[in-house]
Amino acid sequence: MRTLRIAAGVEAVSLTLLVLNVLTVHTELVTSLGGPVHGTAYLVVIAATWLAPATAVSGARPWALLPGFGGLLVLRRVAGRDARATAR
Secondary structure (H helix, E strand, O other), rough: HHHHHHHHHHHHHHHHHHHHHOOOOOHHHHHHHEEEEEEEEHHHHHHHHHHHEEEHHHHOOHHHOOOOHHHHHHHHHHHHHHHHHHHH
């Protein structure tokens, strides 16, 4: 889950930076570095989600396929399932 948390954060931050770059100055360096970082983080989120047993039980796996913020949605879904399980 640690890998998923890190990759989800990198995925969300890199997408935010890429969008801000396009909407403002459109610096080529940010695009050329941010694009591969975002793509790699997206693939790591998908792989880590499919490998984590907690995501199968919570039904969070399809959320990982959403680019940008899918990893954060997976983490939220897994955390919600854990909170409900401890409340019982």
